């Protein structure tokens with residue numbers, strides 16, 4: 001039974017390949033290329049909306065700015081219900097605290113774990129608040145990022161965060177991470193231990 005099913009599948013594949021070859025040669029002769037007609041080309045506007053990545057060195061950061069003082073009310077309204085009033089955690093985990101990561105079950109917070117302030121901005125902008133992602137303006141994301149950094153005693157209440165100042169913040173655990181621009185080995189075979 002299993003064998004005949006395989007044969008049928010193989011036969012169907014062979015037929016599809018043959019049909020495709022016929023289509024291709026027909027298309028070449030007739031001019032227009034036949035496509036499966038799946039999806040449609042992404043517009044420049046759509047690409048821009050999804051092209052949100054911010055690099056550790058700050059490439060991709062938008063215009064705008066904010067301070068922790070401005071971010072506090074936004075945080076309390078949009079984030080505290082899951083992360084606690086002072087970032088102590090709740091359903092969404094702790095955001096503040098500088099406890100050692102060597103504890104048996106450490107809280108990985110922004111203060112003791114996150115390597116770059118720039119990618120904190122990226123994460124909050126694209127993924128938070130979890131119940132309504134990507135609904136904050138860029139100014140609000142700068143402000144709320146500043147407040148999370150303030151809770152971790154990394155910036156002051158009135159320090160202005162923007163595309164220029166954010167990449168210059170040095171996160172406490174920066175050196176605990178391997179740079180993502182590190183050169184990769186040429187092939188898996190050259191990885192240590194293989």
Ligand code: HEC
Nearest residue numbers: 078079082091092093095108109110124128129130131144
């Ligand atoms: C409805 C609940 C909820 C709300 C509201 C929410 N978060 Fe989160 N947040 C989560 C959960 C759950 C995670 C863990 C997600 C994961 O690990 O992928 C998380 C993860 C995070 C992280 C990463 C933490 C880490 O150490 O990896 C940050 C930073 C963060 N949230 C910031 C915010 C900010 C700022 C707001 C408000 C603008 C917010 N969150 C609102 C639920 C929430």
